[in-house]
Amino acid sequence: MTPETVLTLAQRALEVTLLLSGPPLLAALITGLVVSVFQAATQINEMTLSFIPKLLAIFVVLVVFGPWMLGILLDYIRELFNGIPGMIG
Numbered sequence: 096m097t098p099e100t101v102l103t104l105a106q107r108a109l110e111v112t113l114l115l116s117g118p119p120l121l122a123a124l125i126t127g128l129v130v131s132v133f134q135a136a137t138q139i140n141e142m143t144l145s146f147i148p149k150l151l152a153i154f155v156v157l158v159v160f161g162p163w164m165l166g167i168l169l170d171y172i173r174e175l176f177n178g179i180p181g182m183i184g
Contacts, residue, residue, distance in 0.1 A: 096182050104175075107171065107174075108171075111167060111168065111171045114167055115164050115167060115168065118156050118160045118164070119153045119156050119157060121156075122149075122152040122153055122155070122156040123149045123152060123153055125152070126145070126148050126149045126152040127145055127149055129148075130144060130145040130148050130149075131145065
C-alpha cells in the first residue's frame with residue numbers, strides 16, 4: 096500500500112465524516128441560537144433549557160436525513176471493501 100493510497104483513504108474518510116456530521120451539528124447550532132435568543136429576550140437563565148430542544152432537533156434531522164446518511168455510509172463501505180484486493184497486491 097503506497098502513501099498516496101493511505102492519504103486518499105484518509106481524505107475520503109474525512110469527507111464522509113464531514114458529510115454525515117454536518118446536518119445534526121447544523122441543527123444543534125441553529126436550535127441553540129434560537130433558544131439563546133429566546134433566553135436573552137425573556138431573561139430566563141436556565142442552562143438546561145437548551146438541551147431538550149437541541150435533542151429534539153437532532154432527532155428530527157436524523158429521521159429526515161437518515162436514509163441519505165445511511166446511503167453515503169454504505170457507498171463508502173462498499174468502496175472500501177471493493178478496494179481491498181487492490182490494496183493487498
